[in-house]
Amino acid sequence: DQQVKQNSPSLSVQEGRISILNCDYTNSMFDYFLWYKKYPAEGPTFLISISSIKDKNEDGRFTVFLNKSAKHLSLHIVPSQPGDSAVYFCAALQGAQKLVFGQGTRLTINP
C-alpha cells in the first residue's frame, strides 16, 4: 500500500507559467513533508519542506502548500523555467528520520 501518492506521472507546462505538482498521503501521523528534484543520473536534491504546523512555506519561486484535512500537499513553481524540467518527488517523514517517497512526477517545461 502506497502511503504517499503522486497520481500524475507527468506534467507539461509552458515556460513562464505556473507548475503545480500534487501529492496525497494516507498516514495522518506524518508531520513533516519534503519535495525533492531529480535530474537523470543524479541523486535527488532537496528543494523545500513544510511542517504540519504550517499550511504554506515559500522559498523564492517555490511554494509548498499543505492541506492536512485533505491529506494533500502541492508544490507551486512560478515562473517555470527550462531548468525546472526534472522528476519531482514528494516525501513524508515517518518516525524520526525515515522518508517515505511518492512515485514521482516528471515535469517538462516547454520553451
Add this chain to the structure above:
Amino acid sequence: GAGVSQSPRYKVAKRGQDVALRCDPISGHVSLFWYQQALGQGPEFLTYFQNEAQLDKSGLPSDRFFAERPEGSVSTLKIQRTQQEDSAVYLCASSARGRYEAFFGQGTRLTVV
C-alpha cells in the same frame, strides 16, 4: 567532502555474486541512510544509521542484505548472492544532527545478469 559520494557509479554482477557498495557521507553528518530505487519508482527506505549504530533496518528486503558503518562515517551496503530482482539504483543519503533534510549521493546502479 562537499557532497555525498558513492562508489562505484555502476556495477554489473552475475547472479549469485556478492557485491559491496560504498558511501561517503557529508563530513559531520551523524545520520546515514540507504534507499533502493527501482525503475520508475520513488526511493524506498532500506536502513538508517546514527553514527555507528544501525537504528532501523526494517527496509532490508532479505538477510542477503547487510549494511555497516563501523566508525560512524563511511558506510558499506553488501548484497550476498545477488538475484535479478536486486537490480536497482542504491542511494545513500546523510543528514546533520537535528535536521530532517537528507542529502543524497548520485547512487550506484546495480544490474544483475
